[in-house]
Amino acid sequence: MGNNCCTESHAPDNYNTYNSNSSKREKNSVVASQPGMDPTEIYRFFMVGMGSAGKSTVIKQLQKLCHDRPNIYKMYDEEWKPISHEFASHEKERYRRIIRRNVFDALSILEYYVQTWSLRPSSSSDADVIADMAGNLTASETKLEKHIMHALLRLIKDPAIQAALNRRSEMIGTQQIADGTIPLLTEEKMAEIFSDSYSPSENDIVHSRSPTTGIQDYRFGVRGMRIQIHDIGGQKVERGKLLSYITNWVSADRSGYRNFILYVVSMAEYNIPHPEHKEITLLDESLMMMQNILELQPIQNCGFMIFFNKDDVYREKLRQCSTMPALRDDTLKWLGQYMKENDKATLRKGAELSHDAMQKVIAKKFTDAIKNIQTKRYKGIYRKYVTLHSVHSIHPHKLTPILQSFTSYLLLKFWLHSPRVIRFLRYH
Numbered sequence: 001m002g003n004n005c006c007t008e009s010h011a012p013d014n015y016n017t018y019n020s021n022s023s024k025r026e027k028n029s030v031v032a033s034q035p036g037m038d039p040t041e042i043y044r045f046f047m048v049g050m051g052s053a054g055k056s057t058v059i060k061q062l063q064k065l066c067h068d069r070p071n072i073y074k075m076y077d078e079e080w081k082p083i084s085h086e087f088a089s090h091e092k093e094r095y096r097r098i099i100r101r102n103v104f105d106a107l108s109i110l111e112y113y114v115q116t117w118s119l120r121p122s123s124s125s126d127a128d129v130i131a132d133m134a135g136n137l138t139a140s141e142t143k144l145e146k147h148i149m150h151a152l153l154r155l156i157k158d159p160a161i162q163a164a165l166n167r168r169s170e171m172i173g174t175q176q177i178a179d180g181t182i183p184l185l186t187e188e189k190m191a192e193i194f195s196d197s198y199s200p201s202e203n204d205i206v207h208s209r210s211p212t213t214g215i216q217d218y219r220f221g222v223r224g225m226r227i228q229i230h231d232i233g234g235q236k237v238e239r240g241k242l243l244s245y246i247t248n249w250v251s252a253d254r255s256g257y258r259n260f261i262l263y264v265v266s267m268a269e270y271n272i273p274h275p276e277h278k279e280i281t282l283l284d285e286s287l288m289m290m291q292n293i294l295e296l297q298p299i300q301n302c303g304f305m306i307f308f309n310k311d312d313v314y315r316e317k318l319r320q321c322s323t324m325p326a327l328r329d330d331t332l333k334w335l336g337q338y339m340k341e342n343d344k345a346t347l348r349k350g351a352e353l354s355h356d357a358m359q360k361v362i363a364k365k366f367t368d369a370i371k372n373i374q375t376k377r378y379k380g381i382y383r384k385y386v387t388l389h390s391v392h393s394i395h396p397h398k399l400t401p402i403l404q405s406f407t408s409y410l411l412l413k414f415w416l417h418s419p420r421v422i423r424f425l426r427y428h
């Protein structure tokens with residue numbers, strides 16, 4: 001493919017665009033190709049899914065691995081020359097603003113639920129201070145006045161805010177806290193984030209949330225394999241561009257490319273009602289989007305992989321079912337038809353569910369939908385449904401049948417050759 005066939009660098013969050021911004025990043029002094037890297041073969045992924053599914057997080061986790069294990073993971077520019085994994089100071093500065101904004105947004109949402117659910121008897125002056133600040137954050141991004149800092153730290157300890165936080169599985173629509181922001185909402189972490197000297201760690205950057213615009217091109221080397229990932233923005237406004245992105249991406253195919261559509265699904269959305277169509281959930285919408293992609297003629301020669309993401313949030317929701325009857329009813333309502341009778345009985349009793357069985361429930365929902373796809377495929381869909389949890393524990397021998405298809409062979413190679421690639425998919 002031409003290196004920049006479908007790369008757009010106009011994106012506001014083009015801090016992610018290592019290709020187009022590679023000149024801004026400090027180049028690694030080592031420019032030679034990695035030993036063992038086959039210069040003709042590139043594993044190419046078109047990564048797509050609904051907004052907030054966790055696509056860019058996959059990229060950030062890979063970048064973190066490049067930082068933590070530079071002997072195994074490398075980052076490359078558009079000419080496949082190694083580039084530094086370190087974030088330049090202007091990028092750190094940008095992430096600092098994003099992370100602070102994430103925390104402010106989360107506090108505003110929590111305060112909204114405190115009011116909506118009448119969790120606080122009277123209005124809090126700390127909340128008022130924060131509300132004033134939220135609209136004026138730009139001015140205070142670098143330095144926060146002491147009284148605001150104290151108000152922030154008092155607010156996060158406020159029992160009403162904590163009560164709202166504990167009920168986050170009931171939050172819906174635009175009033176939801178980004179999953180990655182939750183670990184930042186502690187007094188200690190917030191004191192760090194809003195201190196003058198705060199410089200985001202790689203971990204903080206992985207957790208930060210900034211929706212992707214357009215299509216971003218990343219290149220990695222993992223144990224000598226070349227991996228190119230195009231990360232596509234999944235917000236509603238972005239999805240209109242999908243067809244043209246996919247068509248361009250496919251038409252840029254050339255000899256030596258191994259092409260995959262990597263479809264990322266957030267399992268956490270299994271019970272979140274669609275904001276416009278209350279009769280379906282966001283997971284249903286994701287499933288429909290996947291079906292639409294699978295019907296597209298241009299991708300019928302690409303391998304198709306599905307990553308079920310946000311397993312930790314899914315697990316936590318299922319755990320909460322034992323104490324939250326409404327969540328229990330929701331789970332039965334949205335997943336009941338895919339659950340075994342004994343699991344439904346377990347859920348109704350409020351007893352603990354087998355997480356493994358519940359992962360299969362989501363996988364079944366998607367398998368059933370795939371069975372209805374009419375368009376003829378020339379490459380397999382990767383049917384060994386992968387949850388970020390279980391992939392790690394798949395025994396190589398269990399994958400033997402997967403060798404039957406070319407796509408699966410590539411997957412097997414991808415995973416067995418570089419098992420740590422799988423580890424990055426776990427969220428921590």
Ligand SMILES: Nc1nc2c(ncn2[C@@H]2O[C@H](COP(=O)(O)OP(=O)(O)OP(=O)(O)O)[C@@H](O)[C@H]2O)c(=O)[nH]1
Pocket residue numbers: 049050051052053054055056057058178179180181206207208209210211212213232233234235309310311312313426427
């Ligand atoms: N708890 C948890 N949070 C996750 C996981 N994966 C991603 N997140 C968080 O979910 C939020 C959204 O993740 P992104 O990677 O920005 O989502 P995206 O799919 O790139 O979204 P768009 O760019 O809007 O298409 C961020 O706050 C992430 O930190 C996960 O497995 N578990």
Ligand SMILES: [Mg+2]
Pocket residue numbers: 055056057210211212231232233234
């Ligand atoms: Mg993104």
